[in-house]
Amino acid sequence: MKIHDVGMAGTLESSDITIHIEDNEGKGIEIGLKSTVENQFGNQIRKVIYETLQELEVKDALVCATDKGALDCTIRSRVMTAVNRACQSNTYPWEAK
Amino acid sequence: MWDDNLREQVIQLEAEAEKRQLEDFLAKQDLALDKDVEYAIALFDGVKIAAVGCFGGKVLKCIAVEGEYQNKGLSAGIVTALINEEYRRARTHLFIYTKPQNKLIFSELGFYTIAEIPNKVILMENKSDGIIKYLAEIVGEKITTGNTAAVVVNCDPFTLGHKYLIEYAAAKTKKLHIFVVWEDRSSFPSEIRYKLVREGVQHLPNVEVHKGKDYIISNATFPSYFIKKFQDQVETHARLDLEVFSQYIVPALGIRKRFVGEEPYCKITATYNRIMQEILPAHGVKVEVVPRLTYDRQAISASRVRELIRIGEMDKVRELVPKTTYQFLISAEAEVTINQIRLTSQRH
Numbered sequence: 239m240k241i242h243d244v245g246m247a248g249t250l251e252s253s254d255i256t257i258h259i260e261d262n263e264g265k266g267i268e269i270g271l272k273s274t275v276e277n278q279f280g281n282q283i284r285k286v287i288y289e290t291l292q293e294l295e296v297k298d299a300l301v302c303a304t305d306k307g308a309l310d311c312t313i314r315s316r317v318m319t320a321v322n323r324a325c326q327s328n329t330y331p332w333e334a335k
Numbered sequence: 336m337w338d339d340n341l342r343e344q345v346i347q348l349e350a351e352a353e354k355r356q357l358e359d360f361l362a363k364q365d366l367a368l369d370k371d372v373e374y375a376i377a378l379f380d381g382v383k384i385a386a387v388g389c390f391g392g393k394v395l396k397c398i399a400v401e402g403e404y405q406n407k408g409l410s411a412g413i414v415t416a417l418i419n420e421e422y423r424r425a426r427t428h429l430f431i432y433t434k435p436q437n438k439l440i441f442s443e444l445g446f447y448t449i450a451e452i453p454n455k456v457i458l459m460e461n462k463s464d465g466i467i468k469y470l471a472e473i474v475g476e477k478i479t480t481g482n483t484a485a486v487v488v489n490c491d492p493f494t495l496g497h498k499y500l501i502e503y504a505a506a507k508t509k510k511l512h513i514f515v516v517w518e519d520r521s522s523f524p525s526e527i528r529y530k531l532v533r534e535g536v537q538h539l540p541n542v543e544v545h546k547g548k549d550y551i552i553s554n555a556t557f558p559s560y561f562i563k564k565f566q567d568q569v570e571t572h573a574r575l576d577l578e579v580f581s582q583y584i585v586p587a588l589g590i591r592k593r594f595v596g597e598e599p600y601c602k603i604t605a606t607y608n609r610i611m612q613e614i615l616p617a618h619g620v621k622v623e624v625v626p627r628l629t630y631d632r633q634a635i636s637a638s639r640v641r642e643l644i645r646i647g648e649m650d651k652v653r654e655l656v657p658k659t660t661y662q663f664l665i666s667a668e669a670e671v672t673i674n675q676i677r678l679t680s681q682r683h
Contacts, residue, residue, distance in 0.1 A: 250412075272445055302462065
């Protein structure tokens with residue numbers, strides 16, 4: 239999927255994560271992360287974001303994530319929704335065949 | 336954590352009673368409702384306000400939580416609501432203007448410090464590299480060494496006075512950087528002001544014109560420049576703006592000197608200039624105040640030009656602005672702006 243616009247999903251509440259995603263034309267995937275559990279899970283969070291983007295076939299994206307201790311499933315959902323919003327797509331990734 | 340009996344509600348600023356309730360709440364927290372607040376949201380416990388947050392443009396402000404509700408994470412909910420609304424309004428690069436003791440709270444909510452005036456105020460943005468990217472934009476490929484200077488102008492619109500100041504400064508330096516104030520609070524839109532400056536200084540080879548964007552006398556770095564009534568805040572805001580300037584822009588461009596036009600009319604600008612003469616020399620930047628160019632024994636100022644436009648004396652305008660500006664003023668493109676000037680009157 240190609241990122242056209244800016245997309246955001248999530249909240250700043252405890253156990254959630256805010257994903258901001260925008261185009262990063264030709265520069266691959268860049269992830270900026272700020273997390274309350276950076277030391278413990280920083281790399282795991284980056285990995286989940288990266289893998290979710292790969293699953294969605296997003297090649298270039300600049301991601302800003304503000305994490306408040308979200309679980310992997312939450313991170314995945316927030317990334318999917320943010321990408322979906324940034325692509326102005328009408329089909330949710332979990333519905334697409 | 337959300338308290339179950341708290342409900343989120345947008346405050347209708349047009350409704351007197353609701354606005355008064357918000358102002359009373361903020362007053363208790365030692366805050367005043369800024370004039371430019373365009374959106375306010377509150378958490379209510381019954382009819383009582385527990386927490387509020389507001390924004391004007393891209394700056395989040397007036398965020399407060401009542402004493403007994405503190406330490407429950409309510410500010411996260413408020414800030415989330417504000418950010419969502421800002422995104423809905425297509426603004427994604429956001430700033431927070433707050434007291435230094437709140438630094439940690441907002442830092443956990445994804446904001447990064449740009450500059451701080453101890454015990455007074457701190458400016459944060461929601462991008463870790465916002466200002467770094469801006470610096471990369473203005474520095475370009477070639478870095479000049481030696482005698483480099485800067486001048487910050489609003490140019491609403493570009494007059495012979497501005498041209499004189501810039502020519503004077505350019506003659507005295509090897510390289511002159513001109514920053515055009517970017518906030519759209521002036522009569523002429525930023526892009527137009529920028530264009531007129533560029534056209535007006537074309538004949539000077541050692542001059543570079545930059546867009547001031549968010550970091551030079553913007554709504555974020557110097558809010559009271561645009562809100563004319565908060566004299567007591569002006570000094571703090573001026574310090575913050577100059578702090579950003581000397582911490583980031585000065586080293587990035589190797590600026591040694593800042594030229595500024597003498598300010599006989601506007602108190603806020605005069606205060607700003609006074610603080611500049613105090614702060615910049617401490618960072619190794621000289622300040623030179625250049626007297627205004629006079630015409631017919633009156634200092635040329637953009638506000639006078641706008642006044643003449645307002646009363647329709649275009650012949651007199653012609654004597655005070657460069658050809659390039661005059662050409663624009665009589666073009667069809669300027670019509671909307673001129674009509675607006677005729678309807679209003681203000682200093683900047």
